[in-house]
Amino acid sequence: MKKFLALILAVVMLFAMVSCGAEKTEAPDVKSEGVMTYAEYAAAALDAPVVIETYVQAKQSWWDNKATVYTQDKDGAYFLYNMTCSEEDYAKLVPGTKIKVTGFKAEWAGEIEVAEGATFEIIPGATYVAPAFDATALLGTDDLIKHQNEFVSFKGLTVDSIEFKNGEPGDDIYVNVKKGEDVYGFCVEFYLTGADTDVYKAVSALNAGDVVDIEGFLYWYNGVNTHITSCTAAK
Numbered sequence: 001m002k003k004f005l006a007l008i009l010a011v012v013m014l015f016a017m018v019s020c021g022a023e024k025t026e027a028p029d030v031k032s033e034g035v036m037t038y039a040e041y042a043a044a045a046l047d048a049p050v051v052i053e054t055y056v057q058a059k060q061s062w063w064d065n066k067a068t069v070y071t072q073d074k075d076g077a078y079f080l081y082n083m084t085c086s087e088e089d090y091a092k093l094v095p096g097t098k099i100k101v102t103g104f105k106a107e108w109a110g111e112i113e114v115a116e117g118a119t120f121e122i123i124p125g126a127t128y129v130a131p132a133f134d135a136t137a138l139l140g141t142d143d144l145i146k147h148q149n150e151f152v153s154f155k156g157l158t159v160d161s162i163e164f165k166n167g168e169p170g171d172d173i174y175v176n177v178k179k180g181e182d183v184y185g186f187c188v189e190f191y192l193t194g195a196d197t198d199v200y201k202a203v204s205a206l207n208a209g210d211v212v213d214i215e216g217f218l219y220w221y222n223g224v225n226t227h228i229t230s231c232t233a234a235k
Helices: 002-024 038-043 087-092 198-204
Strands: 049-063 066-072 077-084 097-108 111-114 119-127 151-164 173-179 182-188 211-217 227-233
Touching (some): 038 049, 151 198, 173 198, 198 227
Parallel strands (some): 077 111
Antiparallel strands (some): 049 097
């Protein structure tokens, strides 16, 4: 009888462990009713109304009750330009925060974004911070733009030149990098990573010929114009 009870207890414990394990499994990122998938957003026409759910990855700036925010879900990324936002709500938009955004799709110099004036609401619960997608092999290909606005990395790029906007530190830094013989224009966006950040200091100290690994958001300005968030010596 004791052996039988011990066996029953072992089975119960086994099912309990399986159940606990199932609870820790990440739930799929299901969109709410009326919310677009990333594929639907990507296929929408310019100037069309859009409703998306996405996760804050970084904040670029806030002023005059307008916020510019980098966001992403597990299928793609969305750049929110001058979204309507109080200063109090801006403080709540920490990385990982899920938000529902209502606005219009727009384009500027090749950059696809949710246009100025969009509204949002914070959705409590689920959080998501995207890992960097290694886009090194996509430089110079038509597939790179498919990852526009995503958090990406590039490995083993050679610095061609750097230039400070207005000629001196204290604003954007324009960084030209090479892969093979091709040169690409990246940027340290001052409003995103100002002069007091490690990345601004690291890029300021670069010299032509340095080989670096870069992470950032795959912004577009008449071609790839990654907004750099990390720059280190190539491993």
